[in-house]
Amino acid sequence: MQTKWRYTIPWHIVFLLFITTLLFPILFAIGSSFRPLEEAYNDVLNFIPWNPTLENYRIFFGSMDVIQITFNTFLIASCVTLFKVCTSFLAAYAFVFLKFKGKDVLYFLFIATIFIPFSVTMIPNYLVISDIGLSDHLVGVMLPQLADAIGIFLLHQSMRTIPMSLIEVARLDNLSHRRIMKDIVLPLVKPAVTSTSIWFFILSWNEYVWPVLMLKSVEQYTLPLALQMYMSSEGGTHFTVAMAVAVVTMIIPLLLYLTFQKYIIGTFTSSGIK
Amino acid sequence: MNKEIRFDEVSKSYGETEVVKSLNFTIREGERLILLGPSGCGKSTTLRMIAGLEPLTTGDLYMGGERVNDVPSGQRDIAMVFQNYALYPHMTVWQNITYGLRVQRVPKDEVKKRANEAVRMLKLEGYEDRLPKDLSGGQRQRVALARAIVRQSQYFLLDEPLSNLDAKLRATARKELVNIHEAYRQTFVYVTHDQVEAMTVGERIALMYEGELQMLDTPERVYHQPRNIFTATFIGSPPMNVIDVSIIDDVIQVEKQRIPLPLAWRRHLAGISQKRLTFGVRPEHLSIDKEQKEHALCGTVKYVENHGDTYAVYIDIAGVEWIALHEYRNWTQGETVYLTTESKRMHFFDRETTLSLGYPIHFLEEEQ
Numbered sequence: 059m060q061t062k063w064r065y066t067i068p069w070h071i072v073f074l075l076f077i078t079t080l081l082f083p084i085l086f087a088i089g090s091s092f093r094p095l096e097e098a099y100n101d102v103l104n105f106i107p108w109n110p111t112l113e114n115y116r117i118f119f120g121s122m123d124v125i126q127i128t129f130n131t132f133l134i135a136s137c138v139t140l141f142k143v144c145t146s147f148l149a150a151y152a153f154v155f156l157k158f159k160g161k162d163v164l165y166f167l168f169i170a171t172i173f174i175p176f177s178v179t180m181i182p183n184y185l186v187i188s189d190i191g192l193s194d195h196l197v198g199v200m201l202p203q204l205a206d207a208i209g210i211f212l213l214h215q216s217m218r219t220i221p222m223s224l225i226e227v228a229r230l231d232n233l234s235h236r237r238i239m240k241d242i243v244l245p246l247v248k249p250a251v252t253s254t255s256i257w258f259f260i261l262s263w264n265e266y267v268w269p270v271l272m273l274k275s276v277e278q279y280t281l282p283l284a285l286q287m288y289m290s291s292e293g294g295t296h297f298t299v300a301m302a303v304a305v306v307t308m309i310i311p312l313l314l315y316l317t318f319q320k321y322i323i324g325t326f327t328s329s330g331i332k
Numbered sequence: 333m334n335k336e337i338r339f340d341e342v343s344k345s346y347g348e349t350e351v352v353k354s355l356n357f358t359i360r361e362g363e364r365l366i367l368l369g370p371s372g373c374g375k376s377t378t379l380r381m382i383a384g385l386e387p388l389t390t391g392d393l394y395m396g397g398e399r400v401n402d403v404p405s406g407q408r409d410i411a412m413v414f415q416n417y418a419l420y421p422h423m424t425v426w427q428n429i430t431y432g433l434r435v436q437r438v439p440k441d442e443v444k445k446r447a448n449e450a451v452r453m454l455k456l457e458g459y460e461d462r463l464p465k466d467l468s469g470g471q472r473q474r475v476a477l478a479r480a481i482v483r484q485s486q487y488f489l490l491d492e493p494l495s496n497l498d499a500k501l502r503a504t505a506r507k508e509l510v511n512i513h514e515a516y517r518q519t520f521v522y523v524t525h526d527q528v529e530a531m532t533v534g535e536r537i538a539l540m541y542e543g544e545l546q547m548l549d550t551p552e553r554v555y556h557q558p559r560n561i562f563t564a565t566f567i568g569s570p571p572m573n574v575i576d577v578s579i580i581d582d583v584i585q586v587e588k589q590r591i592p593l594p595l596a597w598r599r600h601l602a603g604i605s606q607k608r609l610t611f612g613v614r615p616e617h618l619s620i621d622k623e624q625k626e627h628a629l630c631g632t633v634k635y636v637e638n639h640g641d642t643y644a645v646y647i648d649i650a651g652v653e654w655i656a657l658h659e660y661r662n663w664t665q666g667e668t669v670y671l672t673t674e675s676k677r678m679h680f681f682d683r684e685t686t687l688s689l690g691y692p693i694h695f696l697e698e699e700q
Contacts, residue, residue, distance in 0.1 A: 223418035226385050231432040231483075232406025241431075245422045 087308075091115070091301035098298045114302035122284060123277065124306070131280040132310070134196055134269075135262040138203045142258050143251060146209030151239055153210070154217040155225050165214075168207045176267065184271055194274045203262060209254055216250035217243060253322040260311045281307040334397050335361040335486045335519045337382055342391035343543075344377055351377050353543040354391065364513055364520040366534035370566070371525055374543040379489055379523045384408050395487065411480035411518075412489040415496065417472045419464040419479075426451075426460040429479045443482075450478040453515075454508070470501045474508075481512060488518040494529060506532050527567055531555070539563055557696070561610060561686040564679060570615050570644055570655045576683060577611040584611065587650035591627045594675030596692040601680065604689060612679035618656035620645060620663070621670045628670035633663045647671065 089105035090098055091114050118124065152158075153165050183202045184193075192198030220243065228238045244251065266282040273279055285307065288300035315322065337359040344352040352374040359365045367375040380386040381393060384405035392399050400408060419428050429450060433443045451457055454474040464472055473493060480488065490509070494502045510533055513520045524530055530537050531551045539546040539554065539562075546566075547559040558564035558572075565571040578585045579601065582593045593601070621628065631649035642657045647669060656671060663669070680689040 221416060221418065223414040223416055224420060226383075226405075227412070227414065227418045227420075229385070229405045230383065230408075230410055230412055231435055232404075233435055237435065241435075242420060 087301045087304045090298050091305045093298055095296060095298045114298045117299050118302050126277060127279050127281055127284050130196060130278060131263060134199050134280060135259050137200050138262040139255050139258040141204040142206050142209050143255050145205040146213050149210045150213035150217050151243060153214055168210055171207045193272055194278060196278060199269050199272045212254050213247060213250055216247045220246050249321045252318055256314055256318050256322055259314060263311050337519060338394040340392040342393055343389050344381060344386060345389045351543050355545055357545055357548050359519060359521060361519055362517045364533060364535040366530040366537045367523045367540060368530040368537050369540035373540040375523045375540050376491055379491055379521060382521060383410055383412055383489055409485045410487045410489055411483040411485040413476045413480050413493045415492040417476040419472060419475055421464055424461050424463055425456060425475050428475055429482055432483055446482040450481045454478045469496055473497060486518055488520045490522045492523055509533055557691055559688055561681050564612050568614055572612045572614045573654045574610050574612045575652055577609055579607045579609060586629055589629055591629060596675055600692040608683055610681040610683050612681060613673050613677055615655040615657045617673050617677035619672050620656050620658055625670050625672055628672045630668060630670055633665055633667045633669055635665060636661060636663050
């Protein structure tokens, strides 16, 4: 019994430190968002709100159309997720179940695009979107994000586990590709599709650099841009208000994650093992 | 409608490797044909070409008199049972059986009627709402069969359907398959590497080896009159003894031993100029004796293997190993024994071409 304790206590300490490091910024944001600005400035690291106030939230909701901004963020994230999952699903289906010339080379090229940094494509994308007149427009934010090789890769990994004979039985039944996708492949890769969707949603929800480049008018802003208003040279340094925005930004993805966490964890572990 | 399947110079290659070489044969309407052969002989590829799951490299495939090279799988009117059963894991037994029909827009009453009949026939009552993962291997196999039956297709293809079952289940499943075929009489093509399955299920056997058809005939002929050495040694367990011999002055010479060539064979082989032949005899057709006998080959017992109902006695004759089956175990290592066989149990093959030299005509008449 004693040896068991001696063995486990150091590990518990390591994990505790690890979790604290992960949770600290989140607790800091939540705590600070309920503190008066002056008090927060005097003692930054002590984030526990001894004199809790809703002032920061009042300032945020009073100075901006929060509903509109949240809606913008939600609209972009939902459309991007929907499109990206659809394109990834179709591409992965083709790469796994169809036979065509150059399939392996093409798949390799697709996967290679994962390793191209955003900064490389940022300027060309900006020029193209401006040229077609979609800058400062939500569609302009969405457009370059509608397809992603990561999604193809994740769904490809998941579809590969479906035995080919299932698809062959369907072909003998004279099923169309649409039917095979809807009735056979989709139900079998549903956990992967769900978790990929959640992941895409969170990525797009948190996206900062691209919307900053694209969006100029406040009514088109997304939540990460609103956050910047209180933390930059233009918006001053109302960091407690910024923390309130951060908390609002966090709520929807957090709810999504809590609802679907079983799928998300499942996908990442299974794509690693298989 | 004529439901035969005809291969006309059909071959299949993957890159440089030719897995099926110029096949020419016909599967008759309504027959049970077994594609038999060791693994990698091209039998499954042949079946998949019939199903339209593999395109032909060269040649033409005809089904029901129509060239089907470019006809997609779904339009060939085929039901197929896969080795791993290929049941949809997210659908219940009932959904698995009826899904194909529902997609084809078969009227609901008809779907129900056919599925109920199949469920009854394959004793799946009470399992309709279960998922495949909650079934045993034998039950899954029966669901796969039920799903194929309800389609009422003209062609019924089975790719090693029993290989995942244990020996006892396999015996009952074989009978079930024959019953199903007797009931519906589709053109039935069955792939297996198991010769017992081939013998029990098949009306005709197509034996394949290295992508080539070795023999296509009834199970009896394949066993009693093999067309070549491969067929002779592949069918039967333990395999046929095949030994190089010379025939000089109507005497068979096995190394230094000589036995006279029986009269019937003397006449039959008279016209054959090549006298260096391969002689074959099945272990079950060799008699062993401790006493010296006339026209017997003399050898030494190497070891004895227990096969349950019989014993396989391994005998050394001038450095070549022969196998004989015997009822009793009363053989000791190193003992001298004498082997004889009946003339109608002998086989002779051309050493160059490995082809059978045929059989004296009255032997053939006796077989029939």
